[in-house]
Amino acid sequence: MTERDGDIAAFLDEFSPRRHEEQGDWDRVAADARSDRRPRRFLAPTRRRRAVLTLAIIGALTVLAVVPAFAVSEGWWFLGFDAPNPTGTIVAVINPQSADYWALVAYLTDHNGRSELCYSLTQSNESGSRVGGCGSGALGEPNLPDPGATIVTTSGVAFGPTTLDVATVEAELGDGSTVQAKIVTFPKALGAPLRFYIAEFPADAALTQIVGKNSEGQVIGTITVPAGTEMHQGS
Amino acid sequence: VVALESAYRDRYPDLLRVATAITGSAESGRDAVHDAFVDLIRARESYRRNGHLEAWAWAAVVNAARKQARRRGSLPLKEEALDRPSANGEKDGRHDAVRAAIARLPERQRLALFLRYYADLDYASIAETLGIAPGTVAAALHAAHETLRQTLQEVRKND
Numbered sequence: 001m002t003e004r005d006g007d008i009a010a011f012l013d014e015f016s017p018r019r020h021e022e023q024g025d026w027d028r029v030a031a032d033a034r035s036d037r038r039p040r041r042f043l044a045p046t047r048r049r050r051a052v053l054t055l056a057i058i059g060a061l062t063v064l065a066v067v068p069a070f071a072v073s074e075g076w077w078f079l080g081f082d083a084p085n086p087t088g089t090i091v092a093v094i095n096p097q098s099a100d101y102w103a104l105v106a107y108l109t110d111h112n113g114r115s116e117l118c119y120s121l122t123q124s125n126e127s128g129s130r131v132g133g134c135g136s137g138a139l140g141e142p143n144l145p146d147p148g149a150t151i152v153t154t155s156g157v158a159f160g161p162t163t164l165d166v167a168t169v170e171a172e173l174g175d176g177s178t179v180q181a182k183i184v185t186f187p188k189a190l191g192a193p194l195r196f197y198i199a200e201f202p203a204d205a206a207l208t209q210i211v212g213k214n215s216e217g218q219v220i221g222t223i224t225v226p227a228g229t230e231m232h233q234g235s
Numbered sequence: 236v237v238a239l240e241s242a243y244r245d246r247y248p249d250l251l252r253v254a255t256a257i258t259g260s261a262e263s264g265r266d267a268v269h270d271a272f273v274d275l276i277r278a279r280e281s282y283r284r285n286g287h288l289e290a291w292a293w294a295a296v297v298n299a300a301r302k303q304a305r306r307r308g309s310l311p312l313k314e315e316a317l318d319r320p321s322a323n324g325e326k327d328g329r330h331d332a333v334r335a336a337i338a339r340l341p342e343r344q345r346l347a348l349f350l351r352y353y354a355d356l357d358y359a360s361i362a363e364t365l366g367i368a369p370g371t372v373a374a375a376l377h378a379a380h381e382t383l384r385q386t387l388q389e390v391r392k393n394d
Contacts, residue, residue, distance in 0.1 A: 004383065005380055005383075007384070007387050008352070008384070008387070010382050011383070012348070014351065015256070015333070015337070016252050016255050016349075018248050018249070018353075019261070020248055021252055022247065022251055022265075023244070023247055023248075024244070024247040024250075024251070024265075024268065024269075025269075026240055026272075027246060029268070029273055030276065031268055031270045031275050032269070032273045033272075033273045033276035055242065069320075096388055121257055147295075
């Protein structure tokens with residue numbers, strides 16, 4: 001065993017002194033562990049995060065939280081951040097064309113024994129163009145697109161998971177026009193039979209509805225975006 | 236849970252000290268220790284019986300502290316971090332130089348240093364906590380010692 005260096009030890013003592021008087025609060029630890037009170041703080045927005053986020057989440061079925069975007073590396077920022085640990089394979093679908101760059105990254109995780117889907121969409125390295133989160137409502141729902149798992153950004157993008165029977169997704173805007181969404185099917189390695197849709201629309205347009213149809217054109221899922229949906233702007 | 240409670244109560248000042256050194260603030264250090272033990276209690280069923288519970292707990296605290304440090308949006312050990320005045324209440328050049336040297340250490344060396352000096356863990360426990368080989372711990376500590384000794388010597392020369 002290498003001896004402890006006396007000089008270094010003296011400095012380190014000064015650097016971070018031992019707080020003998022502090023004994024912690026085990027009762028609070030135990031209480032928080034028993035309850036689900038403590039939020040998943042890795043997702044809690046801080047002032048810095050709020051400053052770079054420009055997005056809104058609609059729906060209430062899923063506990064879907066927002067992940068900030070300052071750990072930037074194209075589509076992989078989501079993994080660089082202190083996101084939940086994957087329980088399976090991390091999958092990514094990337095369109096590398098610079099004019100229309102986007103990257104979807106997804107994986108399954110476990111939260112208190114419940115499987116959750118984490119996913120993010122990156123469209124560029126600019127602030128506000130990278131959003132993502134984790135939620136359990138995205139899994140096992142028969143009538144997707146799942147409103148609780150849909151993320152709508154103020155820069156004019158709505159995206160979220162759908163079941164495999166959703167073949168097309170349309171975003172309906174306030175002026176009556178519709179926008180066809182991209183549909184992305186993830187590799188089976190994800191471990192969940194899901195597709196994702198990405199609908200882009202003018203940032204100043206009002207998104208009113210997202211409609212999922214099967215391969216025969218029948219509507220099998222609809223998300224109605226409530227008027228006046230709160231949009232979380234940077235602070 | 237009883238064993239975790241015992242580890243928490245017995246080692247709290249050391250846990251807090253390590254977490255504070257990693258996060259750069261006592262407040263974040265307290266949060267890190269708290270979060271780590273909440274998670275440990277919740278995840279106790281996944282504890283591997285062939286591992287050492289104390290190393291498992293230290294690993295959780297180190298990871299929680301690293302998360303807190305990232306959450307702060309800055310490297311730990313910055314000037315404002317430890318809200319610790321120097322002994323005479325004035326800016327201490329020696330202190331600043333060594334503090335900067337610690338901040339510049341590669342993370343593995345820094346963590347090994349904190350666990351060795353603040354937690355008094357042996358190499359095997361540090362290795363288990365950080366998920367590295369004991370030989371790597373020895374090399375990391377040796378390198379950290381060399382860097383800090385050099386810094387201390389330079390500071391003394393300039394005094």
